[in-house]
Amino acid sequence: MSDVAVTDLDHTEHADHHDVKPVRKTAMWVFLGSECVFFGAMISTFLLYRNTTNGGPGSEIFDIPFTSASSFVLLMSSLTMVLAHNAFEKSDMRQTRIWLSGTALLGATFLAGQIFEFTEFIDKGLTLPRSPFGSSFYMLTGFHGMHVALGVILLAAMAVLSLSGRLYDDRGLNVELVGLYWHFVDIVWIVIFTVVYLLQI
């Protein structure tokens, strides 16, 4: 999505020392900083409404063992992401592709778990318009789910691009930057799982 800074083609002394990677990494860190406030605002909203069930179902409908299992799947995907990045640094494209696909698969498994969980909750009467609790629960976890889905698309796109040898290191989103994003999405889930599910017990 992003492009490289203006490049000098004449390789002077200065140009050689000018590494373009920190430019994109800086932007990614800034973006993740912004994301923290996005999630912070939604987590605050949820904390405000955690007991405002408006006569509808509350946290008692959560299935902690099930969500723990899917959280474990998501956290394991951080491990495979690290392995993918490691293989990419060693220019081992086959291993990179395997671990990228594995990470995307784990992410997709987590998403499937979330969709299953949502249908269960809706069956039990917890919907977006049911209560402020429902509104803030679905907005927070749904917004996180959309982040996971975007990550899965990016990981799958990288795995496909690596087939045609177009997985660049020096421009656009590379494995490292997508990795940063992915780890962030995982860490946010740890916070959400704690605040939304575990604190309710």
Added chain:
Amino acid sequence: MTAQVQTIRSPGDRGVWAWITTVDHKRIGLLYAVSAAAFFFIGGLEALLVRTQLLGPNLEVLSAEAYNQLFTMHGLTMVFLVVMPIAAAFTNYFLPILIGARDVAFPRLNAFSYWLFIFSGLLIYSSFFLGGAPDGAWVGYAPLSTQLTEVVRMDFWTIGLSTLGISSIAASANFIATAFTMRAPGMTMLRMPVFAWMSLVVAFLLIFSLPSVAIGLFQLFLDRNFGALFYAADAGGDPLLWQHLFWIFGHPEVYVLVLPAMGIVSEVLPTFARKPLFGYPFVVFSGAAIGFIGFGVWSHHMFTSGMGPIAEAGFGVATMIIAVPTGVKIFNWIGTIWGGKIKFNTPMLFSLAFVAMFVIGGLSGVTHAVVPSDTQQHDTYYVVAHFHYVLFGGAVFGYVSGVYYWFPKWTGRKLNETLGKIHFWLALIGFNLTFGPMHVLGLNGMPRRTYRYPEGLGWANWNAVATIGAYTILVAFLVFAWNIVRTHYLNKGERVGNDPWDGRTLEWTIPSPPPVHNFDETPIVHSLDDFWHQKYAENEEGRAVRMPAVTGAADDQGDIGRADHGTPEGIHMPSPSYYPALASLGIAITGGGLVYLPWGFAAIGVGVVVMLWGLFGWSLEPVTKEH
């Protein structure tokens, strides 16, 4: 690769297509500036209609419905479509040049930010033709904004503001990456000009404040369209949550609007007082301090909402504290002009007026820190007077000063001084006539957003004065517009060289207007105000004396040190691209579809396809084309 490569960004340099596909930070800056100017006249017209309605008691120039739309759109336009983009215009054009870079970090992302801004503005304004503009005030307090459901007006506001937010976050990440990683050799953080510093602080403010209101807007959108209950008090929802989410953004936003203007003033005052900026590190760090403390004062907008005495005392004290770094800046500016050889030309006059008007607005702001007094002033015209002194007498005067100051760099011609002075005095007098009386009106109890008022309350005379003042401002800015047309389009302006003001910073070392690649050779920076030190040395009495060396600053590049020895032909700039404009068009179409749910799903489909087309084309196209 060693072959000489054209500097010109092919294909073509002229015509509409070249502007649509441009990724040059200077052209994007000019696009921002022209768009902001157009919106400024539209927003001003809305204000004039509002003022005409309030000219006398019991008038009925406008319907109450139209009045609500006009004051809402006036606020929305001036904040999001005028002042933020004009700040973005200056940052785009000058941040890279001031730090010695050839472009921003992500040129195509930069184009994307501009196009998303202009499409969002057009989306919001299309509401006038599609059933009515937003009418719930620019702050859109719930539950009013969730209950205005019979038409889609407030959805134009929730969606338009959200897409504008995406544009600003992208631009801010871009500016931060630029300032952190693209500085020329020797350009340390504490050698960056104050304007570059303030742009950096503003980028951080936006990055951390916009998400808060974005979430609030999204919640409002879900409440309005999907029956969510975030702000439904009867179901246990808390409308006060909206006020918190909005003002956690809204108060830093105030500094977003004014800090770049402070940066401009910090460039203009030293140039025309012929002295270095007094206390450079204090100006920089007080700007950063304002950025930090700015996140801790939001609730002073909510003193009447019943937060309880502890919160009110805390936010009252924080509000008093933030006046301290602001005061530090004021004293530094006074120290800068103190004993200087002041040249009273138009940019200097506007900068001086900025300082004076901002002091008035700042002092009336501190009165809001005192909770009992604020409770009396809340939602009266006193507040309207206060923030117009800060945002018009402050921010807008600062940006106008910047236009006069940098116009020669943009076009190679100076704006006319006589017309400039007429503009200045009309604007200053008109401004004070308009907003000065509002202090009195507010203290006499006239509420904001009032459509009509009866006779016999003692409000009529001051309202008439304010309306006369508003028309004076219109005349002033018509003179300004004529000055620009005359200078630039009728070619009547005085031609100037590289350095018409005997400036201090890097932009004056390069031609006016600058070439596409800015610097033929990357400059090496040795000190703060490097260019000044190239031109002047100190004699025994500590007075600046012009160096006899063949600097010839007004005509050529001077003897600035060089980091590389490339010729202009060896510099490769990124190729133009239409994908950023396409991607942002897709987002705007999607937004338009969201406004018209559930019928808008077709538009959302089209919009998403266009957006993905843009994003994929963007990701996969080469940054530079081989020739």
